Amino acid sequence: MNLIVCVKQVPNPEIPPSKFRIDSEAKRTIPPEGIAPVINPYDERAVELALRLKEKHGGKIMVVTLGDDVSGNVVKHALSMGADDGVVLTDPAFEGSDSFGIAYILTRAIQKIGSYDLILCGRQAADWDEGLVGSIIAENLSLPLMTLVVAIERIDKELKMKRVTLEGHQIFTLPIPSVVTVSQEVGRPRLPSGWGIISATKKKLPVWNAKDIGADLSQIGAKGARKRVMKLFLPERERRCEMVQGETAVEAAIKLAEKLREAGTI
Amino acid sequence: MNPTLQTYLDIPNFLILYFLLAVALSIFFYRASKLYGLLRLGGKEDRFDHIGKRIPLFLSNVIGQWCTLRSVSRKDLAGIGHFLMFWTFALFLVNYTYLFIWGAWHQISSLLELGNRFSSAFSFILEMLALLTIGAVIWALGRRYIARAERLKRGFEAAIILILILLLLTTHFLGEALRISAFRDPYGGAVSSAMAIAFDGMSEGAKQASYYIVWWLHIFILLGFLIYIPHSRHLHIIASLFNIFFRSTRPKGALTPIDIETAQNLGVEKIEEFSWKQLLDLYACAECGRCQVSCPAFLSGKPLSPQKLIEHLKTHLIETGNNRNKSTNALIGEIISEEEIWNCLTCYACQEVCPVANEHIEKINELRRNLVMVKNKIPETAERALRTIMMRGDPWTGTQHLRNDWTEGLSIKKLSEESRIDILYWVGCTGALDERNMKVTISFAQLMKKAGINFGILGAEESCCGDPARRMGQELLFQTLVQRNIENLKRYSVKRIVTFCPHCYNTLKNEYPQFGGEFEVIHHTELITHMLKSGRFKPNLPVDKRVAFHDPCYLGRYNDIYLPPRMILSFIPKLKFMELKRSKRESFCCGGGGGHVWLEENIGTRINIMRMQDVIEAEVGILTTACPFCLQMMEEGIKRKHLEGSVEPMDISELIQKTL
Numbered sequence: 001m002n003l004i005v006c007v008k009q010v011p012n013p014e015i016p017p018s019k020f021r022i023d024s025e026a027k028r029t030i031p032p033e034g035i036a037p038v039i040n041p042y043d044e045r046a047v048e049l050a051l052r053l054k055e056k057h058g059g060k061i062m063v064v065t066l067g068d069d070v071s072g073n074v075v076k077h078a079l080s081m082g083a084d085d086g087v088v089l090t091d092p093a094f095e096g097s098d099s100f101g102i103a104y105i106l107t108r109a110i111q112k113i114g115s116y117d118l119i120l121c122g123r124q125a126a127d128w129d130e131g132l133v134g135s136i137i138a139e140n141l142s143l144p145l146m147t148l149v150v151a152i153e154r155i156d157k158e159l160k161m162k163r164v165t166l167e168g169h170q171i172f173t174l175p176i177p178s179v180v181t182v183s184q185e186v187g188r189p190r191l192p193s194g195w196g197i198i199s200a201t202k203k204k205l206p207v208w209n210a211k212d213i214g215a216d217l218s219q220i221g222a223k224g225a226r227k228r229v230m231k232l233f234l235p236e237r238e239r240r241c242e243m244v245q246g247e248t249a250v251e252a253a254i255k256l257a258e259k260l261r262e263a264g265t266i
Numbered sequence: 267m268n269p270t271l272q273t274y275l276d277i278p279n280f281l282i283l284y285f286l287l288a289v290a291l292s293i294f295f296y297r298a299s300k301l302y303g304l305l306r307l308g309g310k311e312d313r314f315d316h317i318g319k320r321i322p323l324f325l326s327n328v329i330g331q332w333c334t335l336r337s338v339s340r341k342d343l344a345g346i347g348h349f350l351m352f353w354t355f356a357l358f359l360v361n362y363t364y365l366f367i368w369g370a371w372h373q374i375s376s377l378l379e380l381g382n383r384f385s386s387a388f389s390f391i392l393e394m395l396a397l398l399t400i401g402a403v404i405w406a407l408g409r410r411y412i413a414r415a416e417r418l419k420r421g422f423e424a425a426i427i428l429i430l431i432l433l434l435l436t437t438h439f440l441g442e443a444l445r446i447s448a449f450r451d452p453y454g455g456a457v458s459s460a461m462a463i464a465f466d467g468m469s470e471g472a473k474q475a476s477y478y479i480v481w482w483l484h485i486f487i488l489l490g491f492l493i494y495i496p497h498s499r500h501l502h503i504i505a506s507l508f509n510i511f512f513r514s515t516r517p518k519g520a521l522t523p524i525d526i527e528t529a530q531n532l533g534v535e536k537i538e539e540f541s542w543k544q545l546l547d548l549y550a551c552a553e554c555g556r557c558q559v560s561c562p563a564f565l566s567g568k569p570l571s572p573q574k575l576i577e578h579l580k581t582h583l584i585e586t587g588n589n590r591n592k593s594t595n596a597l598i599g600e601i602i603s604e605e606e607i608w609n610c611l612t613c614y615a616c617q618e619v620c621p622v623a624n625e626h627i628e629k630i631n632e633l634r635r636n637l638v639m640v641k642n643k644i645p646e647t648a649e650r651a652l653r654t655i656m657m658r659g660d661p662w663t664g665t666q667h668l669r670n671d672w673t674e675g676l677s678i679k680k681l682s683e684e685s686r687i688d689i690l691y692w693v694g695c696t697g698a699l700d701e702r703n704m705k706v707t708i709s710f711a712q713l714m715k716k717a718g719i720n721f722g723i724l725g726a727e728e729s730c731c732g733d734p735a736r737r738m739g740q741e742l743l744f745q746t747l748v749q750r751n752i753e754n755l756k757r758y759s760v761k762r763i764v765t766f767c768p769h770c771y772n773t774l775k776n777e778y779p780q781f782g783g784e785f786e787v788i789h790h791t792e793l794i795t796h797m798l799k800s801g802r803f804k805p806n807l808p809v810d811k812r813v814a815f816h817d818p819c820y821l822g823r824y825n826d827i828y829l830p831p832r833m834i835l836s837f838i839p840k841l842k843f844m845e846l847k848r849s850k851r852e853s854f855c856c857g858g859g860g861g862h863v864w865l866e867e868n869i870g871t872r873i874n875i876m877r878m879q880d881v882i883e884a885e886v887g888i889l890t891t892a893c894p895f896c897l898q899m900m901e902e903g904i905k906r907k908h909l910e911g912s913v914e915p916m917d918i919s920e921l922i923q924k925t926l
Binding site for chain 1: 526529532533635638639640642644646649652653654656657658659663664665666667668669670725726727728729740741742743746
């Protein structure tokens with residue numbers, strides 16, 4: 001099976017919340033010094049699911065990312081986990097693209113890669129949490145789509161998929177090729193193996209720009225974006241602690257209930 | 267009359283002797299060549315380097331018997347017995363060599379009968395040693411089977427060797443006494459000459475006949491010995507000579523690097539993937555048990571025993587060698603369990619006491635490398651730490667801090683802003699990101715400021731030194747970190763580094779040179795000692811308390827830094843220093859080494875709680891240490907033992923700062 005996994009570089013989600021900074025002028029986040037961006041955890045699980053499929057049915061995994069000059073690191077991470085090849089899409093013209101623009105760029109790259117049986121994306125990115133790109137790629141390629149997938153099994157020419165829901169799961173079958181977005185219930189992605197790290201270190205990643213993938217410039221970048229961020233700010237959270245006293249437990253509980261009612265929480 | 271000049275069925279006895287010797291030697295060498303062949307299965311490793319270092323080490327440890335003498339204590343006198351047995355054995359060997367090469371077909375068969383000055387001195391020393399050795403053997407038997415010493419096994423193999431030695435020595439004395447008495451020979455050892463008087467009443471014929479019988483008995487025991495040695499664990503007698511010669515000459519704290527360009531295996535999955543020297547270790551083991559009784563994992567009831575590790579590997583090696591084409595049990599999982607592999611704290615207690623210089627930690631680390639880098643079998647919490655190191659450059663998943671948080675309001679120089687400094691303060695991940703240890707980081711920074719030391723930090727550019735990754739078997743991650751750090755350090759032309767983390771200290775000092783990173787690395791206890799000695803500051807406020815120092819493994823055993831912390835404490839007025847029961851070389855791990863700060867401790871007693879027993883016995887008010895992991899573990903141990911309020915855990919720099 002030929003599998004393509006789209007991965008994104010995001011600020012490390014483990015940055016302590018109190019250290020999170022934004023530039024509200026430029027409407028961007030400011031990553032703290034010294035903490036490198038990482039592979040989007042949902043995408044890492046998409047890589048994990050692809051690896052499980054490959055282990056069972058054989059095939060090749062191609063990893064695609066759209067980003068800047070350090071984005072190669074997230075592809076290398078996927079390669080060290082066991083993916084076979086990767087490509088980095090980078091071009092100043094890509095900057096400022098919205099989900100449609102990004103999905104369009106990825107679609108062009110996927111079309112350039114050509115042969116695929118399944119395209120996997122994370123259910124959403126851990127930075128903006130929009131969760132659109134996978135669906136739009138499916139739309140662009142006119143392929144069937146399944147979201148929130150946690151397990152895939154190939155049965156003859158079809159893919160049997162398990163999709164999580166709030167209270168359980170659903171089973172579907174989809175034809176080959178199709179697009180899936182992967183949910184975190186896949187489980188812990190594997191740690192890169194030793195040989196994986198060695199071969200990933202030695203691998204040179206091709207870099208494609210807008211011209212390489214034949215992108216229509218009017219659909220990408222800030223100009224092509226149809227969606228704008230109006231305002232970016234850190235919500236203020238205030239925490240106060242007050243000890244409610246009372247002669248007896250009952251009295252204290254009544255006082256507490258009154259306080260909570262005053263505050264409008266009950 | 268030399269018994270070998272007699273004839274038996276017209277055959278001269280010396281021919282019978284040579285025949286028997288040839289049989290014994292053939293069996294011996296057949297076995298030896300098999301064992302040698304097994305060593306050849308192992309991988310390459312250069313242990314012929316540093317000959318200049320090896321020879322003196324060999325002489326002091328083997329000829330001088332420092333190997334066991336250094337661990338002689340009031341509780342354990344075995345080293346003295348070993349010294350006696352070794353030298354008695356060596357002198358007998360000289361005597362037998364004379365017998366077999368020359369004496370067997372001449373009138374005089376033994377050096378004891380020569381009658382010259384050399385001979386009389388030789389006989390005197392040999393017999394005195396032999397007599398003492400008989401005493402030692404009896405004492406050893408008593409210690410093993412009656413007093414039932416903790417570290418010793420009580421099996422058949424241990425008894426048989428002692429009994430053989432006893433028989434060999436008694437037949438010597440008996441035979442010599444009979445000879446002297448029967449032939450009225452004025453030449454012989456002092457002990458046997460004195461014993462000879464006892465046979466005065468016997469008839470000449472009976473004396474001679476008894477002499478011949480005892481002499482042959484002695485020879486049979488000797489040849490039996492020769493055959494028995496390579497077939498038993500007493501192979502140690504031969505293998506340890508080589509093992510000590512080929513011992514590691516690297517710094518104690520440096521593990522073998524994997525050469526990524528040429529590596530065939532990552533770690534060890536099959537026994538033959540160990541280097542030949544790691545296999546030689548298995549032969550050298552005498553099963554003395556010293557490693558086991560100093561191993562915190564074993565003592566706290568975990569499955570690992572360093573002695574059993576060696577024993578099981580040896581049995582497996584021989585089994586694998588005998589069934590070359592058949593599959594044997596899997597090394598990892600069946601011979602050595604994953605649990606055992608993870609139990610090791612890399613505290614070095616086993617290697618520190620091993621008389622034959624075995625390298626237990628190296629082996630465990632090779633097995634871990636395979637588990638982590640090939641099999642991807644990593645305990646969940648360890649995996650989380652490794653992942654965080656990989657993604658963020660520190661092992662502290664979930665920390666609420668960034669590397670520079672502690673510098674707030676302290677105006678600490680960062681190399682990216684000001685690179686003209688005398689010494690780099692390597693803070694370490696735990697010092698920068700763990701709430702408790704950030705206080706230590708600040709303390710030491712303030713001490714250096716007070717002393718007027720021009721230091722700086724890498725700040726956000728610092729990343730994990732690599733120690734946890736390497737000790738948890740992720741060598742490739744380790745090497746990535748090392749390369750990144752060396753690049754950074756060289757970019758700022760750093761020459762000297764000071765750190766308060768012994769793990770960073772050990773890795774920067776002993777392991778970075780493997781990758782071209784040569785820096786002068788100083789531990790903060792050394793720098794504080796220097797500051798105190800040169801009068802940069804003086805502790806004025808008294809500490810009227812009993813204070814102990816817990817020796818961190820990576821500071822003490824790994825790097826032999828025992829004196830500076832004690833020196834620092836001696837500068838504090840009124841302080842009453844208490845040595846913990848297990849200290850210095852014998853210090854007991856805090857439970858946090860070898861990546862165990864990030865591993866769950868589910869089996870047996872918690873190691874830090876065991877250590878608390880020593881602290882309670884010493885009745886101290888302050889427990890100092892000089893390692894961020896030890897500090898965390900001690901603090902936790904104190905809480906679990908409900909000692910808060912009575913024992914205060916502190917880094918030694920914090921205590922000094924309080925007294926200024």
